[in-house]
Amino acid sequence: MYHFIINPCAGNGRARKSWPKIQKQLHQLNVKYSYYLTTSSTDLKQHLRRQAQLKPTTIFVILGGDGTLYHALNAVAFPTKLDVTLGYIPCGSGNDFAKAAQISTDPNKSLAQLLAQKTPHTLDLGYFKTSNHTGVFSNNLGLGFDARIVEMTNNSRLKKQLNKLHLGKFAYAACFFKALRCQKAFEVTVVSPDFPAKNFSHAFLCTITDQAYFGGGVALFPKARLDDGNLTLVVIEKKNLLNFLSIFLLMLLPGTYHLQARSLSFYTTKQLELTTTAPQIIQVNGETFTFPPGDLRLEIKQQKFIF
Numbered sequence: 001m002y003h004f005i006i007n008p009c010a011g012n013g014r015a016r017k018s019w020p021k022i023q024k025q026l027h028q029l030n031v032k033y034s035y036y037l038t039t040s041s042t043d044l045k046q047h048l049r050r051q052a053q054l055k056p057t058t059i060f061v062i063l064g065g066d067g068t069l070y071h072a073l074n075a076v077a078f079p080t081k082l083d084v085t086l087g088y089i090p091c092g093s094g095n096d097f098a099k100a101a102q103i104s105t106d107p108n109k110s111l112a113q114l115l116a117q118k119t120p121h122t123l124d125l126g127y128f129k130t131s132n133h134t135g136v137f138s139n140n141l142g143l144g145f146d147a148r149i150v151e152m153t154n155n156s157r158l159k160k161q162l163n164k165l166h167l168g169k170f171a172y173a174a175c176f177f178k179a180l181r182c183q184k185a186f187e188v189t190v191v192s193p194d195f196p197a198k199n200f201s202h203a204f205l206c207t208i209t210d211q212a213y214f215g216g217g218v219a220l221f222p223k224a225r226l227d228d229g230n231l232t233l234v235v236i237e238k239k240n241l242l243n244f245l246s247i248f249l250l251m252l253l254p255g256t257y258h259l260q261a262r263s264l265s266f267y268t269t270k271q272l273e274l275t276t277t278a279p280q281i282i283q284v285n286g287e288t289f290t291f292p293p294g295d296l297r298l299e300i301k302q303q304k305f306i307f
């Protein structure tokens, strides 16, 4: 049995518009299902948790973007982890998880793909804890520049306009230069059992990723896999503007040329702790929070997924 949970606002209405097409396909294929349209992220979490407790063998299929998926994952993980399988049909703007998991962004194709998959994949989730937030993420958690871009994008009218043209993923690129002007370098210290402690006095981007992509399909760390049991920390220092911009230009090319830049450092690990000295914005799967100065602990958890 499948239970579909739809965030009608995801992708600026893409999920709402896709749902009737999916229903039509479910009827044609004679698939038994139920569904629920959420009214807010709180409603989504409460509904999913309640249903997952009542019907743990049901597959809960989420229709939305990376932010909707984030709320669903956290509903299942907290306050105690529920042993349920999640499914996912991407209908967001950036759809980074879909790209990493190779899920089609055509809803009818992704449904066909999901229905054909009989055994769930076990995927890694990043688990994070700060003094005021605990959560899990399927994509990445970023401090500094990428969080600033996400915050500006989520608050911009441009995202809505680009979504209407099915170009939502370019909304992040559009806020790039605005964020570049506002973001300041910050100090971060990184401690992990897997490598010697590091201090970055001028970090500009500090992202922990569970998969290859961020910002609407940009390959931050192409080697990262959703099921390799690892998280990768990428830190970019802004030594000068030209150098910083060249790293992002290289990131847009196929391959891993940007990883050779001297102002970029990366570490693959299962567990790490970051300490900052000033408040930062953090983005987690495209949702933003304020992170007060202090410690941020990260490790790996697992979740069963069907797609």
Ligand SMILES: Nc1ncnc2c1ncn2[C@@H]1O[C@H](COP(=O)(O)OP(=O)(O)OP(=O)(O)O)[C@@H](O)[C@H]1O
Residues within 6 Å of the ligand: 006, 007, 008, 009, 010, 011, 012, 038, 039, 040, 041, 044, 064, 065, 066, 067, 068, 069, 091, 092, 093, 094, 095, 096, 285, 286, 287
């Ligand atoms: N009815 C609703 N149900 C669930 N979430 C909602 C609802 N209305 C607004 N939201 C908000 O929608 C956001 C999630 O949207 P989501 O991130 O999935 O789409 P997107 O931003 O278009 O895509 P992407 O993250 O892939 O760029 C969350 O911030 C959530 O708070």
